[in-house]
Amino acid sequence: MKVFAPGRVNLIGDHTDYAGGLVLPIALQLGTTIEGARGGDRVELTSDDADEQFSRFVDAVVAEAGSSTGFRGSVTSTLPIGAGLSSSASLEVAVALAIGATGDIAALCQRAEQRASGVPCGRMDQLASVHGRAGHALLIDCSTFSIRPVPMPDDIEIVVVHSGESRSLASSAYAERRAQLEAGDARRVRHVTTENQRVVAFADALESRDLQRAGALMVQSHASLRDDFEVSTPALDALVEELVAIDGVHGARLTGAGFGGCVVALTEPGAVALGWKVTASSGAQVLGD
Numbered sequence: 254m255k256v257f258a259p260g261r262v263n264l265i266g267d268h269t270d271y272a273g274g275l276v277l278p279i280a281l282q283l284g285t286t287i288e289g290a291r292g293g294d295r296v297e298l299t300s301d302d303a304d305e306q307f308s309r310f311v312d313a314v315v316a317e318a319g320s321s322t323g324f325r326g327s328v329t330s331t332l333p334i335g336a337g338l339s340s341s342a343s344l345e346v347a348v349a350l351a352i353g354a355t356g357d358i359a360a361l362c363q364r365a366e367q368r369a370s371g372v373p374c375g376r377m378d379q380l381a382s383v384h385g386r387a388g389h390a391l392l393i394d395c396s397t398f399s400i401r402p403v404p405m406p407d408d409i410e411i412v413v414v415h416s417g418e419s420r421s422l423a424s425s426a427y428a429e430r431r432a433q434l435e436a437g438d439a440r441r442v443r444h445v446t447t448e449n450q451r452v453v454a455f456a457d458a459l460e461s462r463d464l465q466r467a468g469a470l471m472v473q474s475h476a477s478l479r480d481d482f483e484v485s486t487p488a489l490d491a492l493v494e495e496l497v498a499i500d501g502v503h504g505a506r507l508t509g510a511g512f513g514g515c516v517v518a519l520t521e522p523g524a525v526a527l528g529w530k531v532t533a534s535s536g537a538q539v540l541g542d
């Protein structure tokens with residue numbers, strides 16, 4: 254059988270998911286493919302570009318799934334690792350589908366991510382990978398996990414540009430930021446409150462095709478992640494500045510956890526020559542038996 258699970262890029266709403274806030278990711282056309290066959294009682298997966306984390310994530314999904322079928326096969330990925338495009342969530346969801354895990358796959362994979370990485374991450378990445386919808390962003394309310402697909406305008410391009418700094422959640426201050434937020438640090442709380450408002454305004458702007466407004470909200474989101482939540486880096490800040498100075502770029506911001514990784518930009522088609530052009534794509538699926 255063959256399964257595919259996408260990575261994601263978040264258009265707006267970062268460091269809000271674990272606070273029960275709002276996020277607006279898209280699933281990508283890039284992701285993880287697993288090919289092989291079910292059978293036996295062990296899960297054995299090989300990968301050409303497996304790092305030391307690979308088997309930890311696979312084992313964590315198998316452990317969280319409890320009793321499940323064995324599987325033997327190979328894993329390939331079109332996602333850059335460490336870029337912040339959720340290569341790990343995409344691997345987890347693909348493994349869960351391959352072994353026939355049942356129930357709430359996104360929740361199961363979030364637990365697997367936390368178990369394997371030790372990072373108290375939220376559920377956005379796994380939800381985007383499972384529930385992605387072609388041509389749509391997903392407005393997710395992380396207090397209920399309800400999802401509203403928001404159609405993407407067709408006269409735009411979404412561009413993802415790597416800052417050159419590889420990002421590792423485990424070595425980052427992710428857990429520290431989350432703890433500060435939960436302790437009520439005023440700036441951290443202000444980021445979440447204002448970011449939630451920006452997500453709602455951004456979804457409205459997309460629906461009314463107000464791309465200038467959508468872009469301005471992205472730039473405000475970046476400033477809040479930089480100044481109030483303090484998860485940006487000089488390289489990410491410079492890249493956002495460089496991008497928004499280009500004609501035809503509506504807006505740009507760091508995306509995902511920060512501390513390195515990528516910037517996402519909303520642009521007129523063909524405005525930017527850098528980075529990867531990504532499209533809002535379908536969620537994880539079994540492609541064949």
Ligand code: GLA
Pocket residue numbers: 266267268269270271374375376377378509510511
């Ligand atoms: C990482 C986590 C997500 C989310 C983002 C920041 O991608 O895995 O749960 O918290 O950071 O928005």
